[in-house]
Amino acid sequence: MASVTTSIPITQKASPVRSIAKFGAWMPRGILAFVMLATGAAGLVYEYVLSTVNTYLVGNSIEQFSITIGVMFLMMGIGGFLQKYMTRGLVETFILAELGLVLMGGFAPIAMQWVFSTMQADFSWIKMVYICCIGLLIGIEIPLVMRINERFTSNLGNNIAGTWAWDYVGGAVGVAVWIIMLRMYIPLTHISFFVAGCNLAVALVALWFFWKRGLLQWKLSAPLAAIAAALVVAVTVTGFSNVDSWSKILSQKLYEDPIVFQEQTKYQQIVMTETANVDSATGNTFELFLNGNKQFNSSDEKIYHELLVHPAMNMAARHERVLVLGGGDGMALREIVKYPEVKEVSLVDLDPGMIELARTNPLVTELNDNSFADARVHSSMPTGVQDTGSKREVLVDTGHIGTVDCPERTSQQGKRQVECVSEPVTESIGSVDIFTIDADQFISAQSGPWDVVIVDLPDPNSIELSKLYSLEFYSKIKHNMSPDGIVVIQSTSPYHAKETYLCIMRTMAAAGLGVVPYHENVPSFGDWGWIIGSPSMTSTALGEHAKSLDSFPVETRAIDNSVFHRSLIFNKGALTSTNNEISTLLRPTVFNYYTYEAWKTD
Numbered sequence: 214m215a216s217v218t219t220s221i222p223i224t225q226k227a228s229p230v231r232s233i234a235k236f237g238a239w240m241p242r243g244i245l246a247f248v249m250l251a252t253g254a255a256g257l258v259y260e261y262v263l264s265t266v267n268t269y270l271v272g273n274s275i276e277q278f279s280i281t282i283g284v285m286f287l288m289m290g291i292g293g294f295l296q297k298y299m300t301r302g303l304v305e306t307f308i309l310a311e312l313g314l315v316l317m318g319g320f321a322p323i324a325m326q327w328v329f330s331t332m333q334a335d336f337s338w339i340k341m342v343y344i345c346c347i348g349l350l351i352g353i354e355i356p357l358v359m360r361i362n363e364r365f366t367s368n369l370g371n372n373i374a375g376t377w378a379w380d381y382v383g384g385a386v387g388v389a390v391w392i393i394m395l396r397m398y399i400p401l402t403h404i405s406f407f408v409a410g411c412n413l414a415v416a417l418v419a420l421w422f423f424w425k426r427g428l429l430q431w432k433l434s435a436p437l438a439a440i441a442a443a444l445v446v447a448v449t450v451t452g453f454s455n456v457d458s459w460s461k462i463l464s465q466k467l468y469e470d471p472i473v474f475q476e477q478t479k480y481q482q483i484v485m486t487e488t489a490n491v492d493s494a495t496g497n498t499f500e501l502f503l504n505g506n507k508q509f510n511s512s513d514e515k516i517y518h519e520l521l522v523h524p525a526m527n528m529a530a531r532h533e534r535v536l537v538l539g540g541g542d543g544m545a546l547r548e549i550v551k552y553p554e555v556k557e558v559s560l561v562d563l564d565p566g567m568i569e570l571a572r573t574n575p576l577v578t579e580l581n582d583n584s585f586a587d588a589r590v591h592s593s594m595p596t597g598v599q600d601t602g603s604k605r606e607v608l609v610d611t612g613h614i615g616t617v618d619c620p621e622r623t624s625q626q627g628k629r630q631v632e633c634v635s636e637p638v639t640e641s642i643g644s645v646d647i648f649t650i651d652a653d654q655f656i657s658a659q660s661g662p663w664d665v666v667i668v669d670l671p672d673p674n675s676i677e678l679s680k681l682y683s684l685e686f687y688s689k690i691k692h693n694m695s696p697d698g699i700v701v702i703q704s705t706s707p708y709h710a711k712e713t714y715l716c717i718m719r720t721m722a723a724a725g726l727g728v729v730p731y732h733e734n735v736p737s738f739g740d741w742g743w744i745i746g747s748p749s750m751t752s753t754a755l756g757e758h759a760k761s762l763d764s765f766p767v768e769t770r771a772i773d774n775s776v777f778h779r780s781l782i783f784n785k786g787a788l789t790s791t792n793n794e795i796s797t798l799l800r801p802t803v804f805n806y807y808t809y810e811a812w813k814t815d
Contacts, residue, residue, distance in 0.1 A: 244418065244419075244422055245358065245362055245376065245379065246379045247415075247418065248358060248379075248415050248418070248419065249355075249358065249376055249377075249378075249379035249380045249382075249383055250379050250380075250382060250383040250386060251383065251411040251412070251414060251415050252311075252351075252354050252355075252358075252380070252383065252411070252412065252415055253379065253380040253381065253382065253383020253384045253386070253387065254383040254384065254386045254387035254390060254408075254411060255314070255318065255383075255387065255408045255409070255411040255412050256351040256354070256383075256384075256387070257383075257384045257387035257388065257391075258387045258390065258391050258404070258408045259285075259314075259318045259321065259347055259351070259405075259408065260281060260282050260285055261391050262318075262321055262322060262401055262404060262405050262408070263281050263285075263321055263325070263343075263344060263347070264277050264278040264281040264282065265277075265401060266321065266322045266325050266326070266401050267281060267325065267340060268675075269401075269482065269504055269505075270325060270326070270329045270336075270505075271329075271336075272504075272674050272675060272808075273674075273675065273808060274675050274676055274677065275676050281344055284341065284344050284345060284348060285344055285347065285348035285351065286348070287348065288344070288345045288346075288347075288348025288349045288351075288352055289348050289349075289351050289352030290352060291348075291349060291352060292348065292349040292350065292351065292352020292353040293352045293353070293355070293356050295349075295353070296352075296353050296356045296357055296360075297356070299357075301431070302429075302431045302434065303357055303360055303361050304361060304419065304423045304428060304429055305429060305431050305434045305438060306353070306357060307353075307354070307357045307358065307361065307419060308416050308419050308420055308438050308441075308442075309438075309441070310350045310353050310354060310357070311354075311412045311413070311415050311416035311419070312412075312413075312416050312441055312442060312445045313346075313350050314347065314350050314351070314409070314412040315409045315412045315413045315416070315445050315449055316409075316445060316448065316449070317343070317346055317347050317350070318347060318405060318408060318409045318412065319405050319406045319408075319409030319449055319452060319453070320405070320452055321343070321347070321405050322401045322402045322405050323402055323452070323456050323459055323460060323463070324343065325340065325343070326460060326463045326464075327459075327463055328340070329467075330463040330464075330466040330467055331463075331466065355376060355377075355380060358376055359373065359376050362376065364428070390408075391404075394407070395479060396479070398478065398479045400477045401477075402456045402457070402460055403453070403456070406449065406452065406453040406456070409449060410449075413442075413445065413446065413449065416442060416445075417442060420435075420438050420439065420442060424438075424439075461475060464482075464484065467505065468484065468486050468502070469486075470486035470487060470488045470500070471486060471487055472484055472485070472486055473485050473486065473487045473499070473576065474570070474574060474576070476566055476570070478564050478565070478566030478567070479564070479566070480563055480564045480566070481503050481504045481564060481566075481567075482502075482503070482504050482505070483501070483502075483503060483564075483566060483567060483570060484501070484502040484503075484505075485499055485500065485501050485502075485574075485576065485577075486499065486500045486502070487499050487576075488500070498510060498511050498512045499511040499576055499580070500737075501542060501577075503567075503671065506671065506672070506674070507737065507738070508542065508671070509542065509544065509737075510736075510737035511580055512736070512737070513735055513736045513737050513771075514544055514580070514737075515769075515770050515771040515772075516733060516734075516735050516771045516772060517735050517738075517741060518544040518545050518547070518548055519548055519769050519770070519771050519772045520731070520733055520743060520772055520776075520777065520780065521545055521548075521667060521669060521701060521703060521743060522545050522548035522549055522667060522701075523548065523765045523767070523769060523772070523777075524701070524731070524743075524745060524759065524762065524777050525665050525667060525699045525700070525701040525745060526548075526549070526552060526665055526699075527762055527765060527766070528699045528745065528747075528755075528758055528759060528762065529664050529665045529695075529697070529698055529699040530664070530695070530697035530698070531554070531664050531695070531697075532552060532554060532555055532664045532665045533554060533555065533556045533557065533664055534556065534557045534558075534559075534662070534663050534664050534665075534695075535549055535555055535557070535558045535559075535663065535664065535665045535666075535667065536558075536559050536561070536656075536659075536663040536665070536666045536667070536693075537549070537558065537559070537560045537561065537667045537669060538561050538652040538655070538656070538666070538667070538668045538669065538670060538681075539561070539562060539652065539668065539669040539670040539671070540560060540562065540667065540669035541560070541562030541564060541567035541568050541570075541571055542567065542570075542571050542577060542580075542581060543571040543572075543577070543578075543581030543584040543585050544580065544581050544584075545667055545669050546558065546560060546581065546584040546585070547581045547582045547584040548767075549667070550584055551767040551768065552766075552767060561650065561652050561655045563650065563651055563652070568585075571584075571585055572585040652668075652670065652681055652686075653680060653681060653686055653689070656686070656689045656690055656693055657689055659693050661692070661693030661694060661695070662693060662694055662695040662696075662698065663693055663694055663695065663698060664694075664695050664698045664699075665698060665699055665700075665701075666690055666693075666694060666698070666699075666700040666701070667700075667701055668681075668690075668700065668701065668702045668703065669703055670703065672705045672710075672713075672807060672811075673705075673713065673796075673801075673803045673804050673807050674804075674807055674808070675804070676801060676804055678804075679796065679801035679803050679804035679807075680798055680801070682702075682716075682717055682720065682796055682801075682803045683720065683796050683797050683798050683801065683803075684720050684723055684724055684795055684796065684797045684798075685797065685798050687720060687721050687723075687724035687726065687746075688724045688725070690724075691724055691725055691726055691746075691748045694748050696748060696749045697747075697749060698747070698748065699745060699746070699747060700726065700745070700746045700747075700748075701743055701744070701745050701746070702717060702721065702743065702744045702746070703741075703743055704717045704718070704730075704742045704743055704744045705717075705741075705742065705807070705811065706738065706739055706740055706741055706742060706811075706812075707730065707732050707740060707741075707742040707783070707787060707788075708732075708739065708740040708787075709739060709740070709811060709812045710806070710807060710810065710811030710812060711787070711790070711810075712790060712792060712806040712810045712811075713803055713806040713807045713810065713811050714730070714742050714744075715788065715790050715792070716792070716794065716795065716796055716802055716803045716806050717744060717796075717803060718730055718744050718788075719793065719794075719795050720795040720796045720803065721744060721746050722752070723795045725748065726746035726747060726748060727746065727747040727748075727749075727750045727751045727752045727753075727754065727755040728744055728745070728746050728752050728755070729744070729745045729746075729752060729755045729756045729759050729781070730742060730743070730744050730745075730781075730783070730788065731743055731744075731745070731759070731777070731780040731781045732780055732783065733772075733776065733779075733780045745759065756781070759777075759781060760778065760781065762774050762777060762778075
């Protein structure tokens with residue numbers, strides 16, 4: 214019988230040995246992709262972290278971002294040039310560079326805060342040295358990786374393409390991660406450690422990969438690198454575990470009085486301090502700081518807020534609808550809700566953290582007379598605008614006592630009795646809507662009209678804030694006001710920041726508003742100024758109207774009409790200047806004045 218032989222194609226199933234070999238051939242490429250992705254992302258985020266923390270400490274975001282990123286790029290170029298002189302131990306040098314970035318990058322925010330708190334006079338040059346060191350280490354990374362990768366690919370084009378492509382992708386990933394972490398309200402002191410974890414992972418992967426293949430060149434480099442990595446891990450974990458307490462200790466060094474509240478929100482650092490007064494009858498004094506800038510002192514804030522609110526409220530033909538831009542501390546709102554004619558108040562503040570503090574912190578609610586009390590859900594908003602989802606009912610005491618509840622109780626002797634509870638009767642006089650969005654976005658989306666607009670924003674000490682002092686912003690306010698309405702702008706100090714103050718007044722006038730300046734001494738700040746504007750009255754007519762105010766129909770604790778009349782008077786030359794520029798979105802003159810002229814008066 215003939216035998217039949219059947220052949221089986223060997224291609225039906227891949228050999229396990231061949232699969233392992235194929236995986237091994239692709240592993241260097243995978244390691245390269247991971248390394249460049251992680252280092253590209255980390256390097257970009259370090260630039261953002263250093264720029265942002267320096268902005269928090271010294272202000273002027275455009276300058277800080279420009280200097281930090283520019284210097285880092287310069288040092289990256291120098292690092293790329295210097296690495297050509299490294300001929301041995303390329304892998305070890307790369308691992309040490311990554312470990313150095315773990316320490317310098319991870320500790321960057323707390324290190325900068327420590328220098329600023331303890332050696333403020335030397336902060337500028339120490340900051341530059343720190344930036345240079347990180348930029349130098351980042352600059353060494355890519356050339357070293359390309360030189361190391363020559364062992365695994367002889368094609369120069371593939372080497373360059375693989376290295377740079379993944380580095381650029383890593384940069385895009387870094388941007389996304391940075392934005393996500395900011396939106397999750399992760400503090401900078403924590404973000405830096407999370408990013409440092411990328412460099413640490415790269416160092417550990419590189420150590421494992423090259424140690425396993427015997428490609429480390431320095432004598433005893435493997436155990437020494439392992440020990441160095443272990444020490445860096447220990448130091449980093451210790452830093453991450455203690456950075457919050459360290460930051461609080463360093464923050465206290467920047468303030469004369471004890472800190473009683475501190476929070477880093479998505480937008481700013483909020484700090485409250487307390488000063489014990491010898492005269493116990495007046496109670497302790499509290500101060501609020503945003504990013505280190507004083508916002509109010511409880512001993513004299515009533516001067517500021519009463520002058521901000523009451524002249525505008527009484528100069529307007531009506532004040533049924535009031536808009537407050539800023540004022541998240543609730544102090545201006547405290548004065549507004551004193552008027553029974555007010556039916557609607559919309560308060561806009563960018564930072565939900567500030568609103569939450571003013572709503573819930575007992576120290577602040579006592580100062581603002583709990584002006585955010587009695588919340589109701591609010592859901593009706595113009596298209597494109599988001600808010601906190603809250604409506605606050607404004608209640609006033611009618612002076613009457615009413616019976617609220619009469620529950621039936623059983624005494625210990627078994628007798629049934631009725632106990633009525635009486636409380637003061639309150640009456641709703643309006644509502645307060647609370648929004649936490651950018652003031653410019655809000656006023657752009659609103660159709661108005663508002664009877665009174667109160668702009669209680671921080672000074673124009675950053676580019677972001679300067680747009681809220683621009684011609685375009687004031688034009689939007691005018692468009693959304695009642696024809697006989699009134700707007701008032703807190704306008705910094707006409708003495709310590711004269712050119713800034715006058716620039717604000719010129720810009721308001723250029724937007725078509727009649728303007729009247731006024732000022733008063735607020736002891737915690739010095740001479741402070743406001744500017745009232747009208748969309749329909751000339752400056753002359755508005756000034757006469759201001760002088761005609763004879764009284765304020767609500768209770769005030771710091772000012773009266775005579776104080777306001779006095780505030781309309783300026784010394785000779787105080788309102789004149791050789792400058793005539795106005796501030797616009799693309800030419801923020803007010804920011805330049807504030808940065809280079811303000812608070813330099815002897």
